Amino acid sequence: MGDLRSLPVPDGLEGERADAALSRLFGLSRGRAAEVIAAGDMLLDGREAAKSDRLHAGAWLEVTLPPPPAAPAPVPEAVPGMGILYEDDDIVVVDKPIGVAAHPTTGWTGPTILGGLLGAGHTIATSGAAERQGIVHRLDANTTGAMVVAKSEIAYSRLKRAFKERRIDKRYQALVQGHPDPFRGTVDAPIDRHPAGDGRFAVVAGGKPSVTHYDTAEAFRAASLLDIDLETGRTHQIRVHMSAIRHPIVGDLAYGADPTLAARLGMTHQWLHAARLGFEHPTRGEWVQFESPYPDDLARALEIVSDES
Template structure:
């Protein structure tokens, strides 16, 4: 491994939702990484405030501007073999592999993220992906946010990669999510059709913009709960942070997502340290045989516990 590196800086104002929180918890939410990964960055001196390293237990203030040092190897981003037991392989053959991704695992290696990646987990298990695409994205035909859990399909053969990429472009893949949103949406079901672009103020966020890419989200209320609603969400497009941005724009941010305006007190009361969002169903034609495939995923433990607590316990927040 080439140890020479380019170091770049990302400057992040502290969002109101994390003011006063410990640095490890705040950085985790600001960057969309696990608290353990945020702590590792802090311990490595990769997070600065006014030029000085920030400690894990330091509290962030509203006036702070945090500098995050991003280290990228000159040789490019590398896939590092690292197994994560919680990641499940649901199906595989010679052409595709379908997985159930846990929160905290990034879809592919990316600048500034030091934790495990989906290709790295599969590499550790001896599962070879297609060589199409950039080195760190080989075999990747779709992505989930690091804090989002659920179903993903990856390509193992070159033909499967080409066909699946086109299927996603043509919107021929059925992607269904369940999300817990703050408040009670009105109407109970509908479509959010607003373009999304990268924020000009914060390069780690996305926002509604007339200059953005077309983005279409369909939602339907499954269950009304105290202070929140469980929604079924279908995507026509697959923009980065699409569900999170659209629901925030709709004034119903996802529970556990302070980056897009959620109440941190509610997340704390439910024991959540990430957005309540899970990819529950994935349907598509097999890229080689043409067979119709559909897969489903159960809620992971943290989301199930939060939902059960909201159903059964009366609390103040």
């Protein structure tokens, strides 16, 4: 059964197309929003809406949202290149390779960290949804680096709370095009789904508050290596914010990177690495910190851009 939502159209959606507004309001893809409207499940002041209808602020909106598609259960599997930085009875800190998702999702058919851990015989906490058991934070499939997974139930609950309360030290490194000005700064800009409804995210008025701090570690002729500290953890946050200040991450073609530079450096994905992860151990209480070395492709690209400078 669908989930019925009733509310007045917000002022910020005045004049928006019905499908775009539905996408923004409820985080649906543009295609999914169009399906809801085509099924007659979006009413404006009591009448069925068409996807091209323009909304008026204050009109009464009734939407029956479809239940989210069930994600597949994790399947134990071998994940080549997945390393273990640390493990005890409560946590396992993974060195995540390229092309691996954190957990199964609808539409993802590639390997997952969860499947890799189960396939290697690791015990994982069973808290949370079945397809996300033990997962307390995520990295994009094409982002590498340090990621912690909970093994015990108490570790799961305490780490989830620590991430929610921003008591985690997450440090990334990104190779971005050009030279940010100033060399050290903060990007404070709200993020939500891209209006195109194509899976990307964007800086959007009324989006979720998002804050990224960056500092230039090294400047090259064509690019800069940045140290990045996240205050918030939105999907694609670093990629969106770097693109928004016109210094997209090298190799991140989805967010405006130069394909010629990416090809010259041998990058087929964004040059973004979760280099350091620190937090209070969930049962021992002491501060623990883990570092992930660059994978070969990132190290090679960094060497090339450095030699060209």
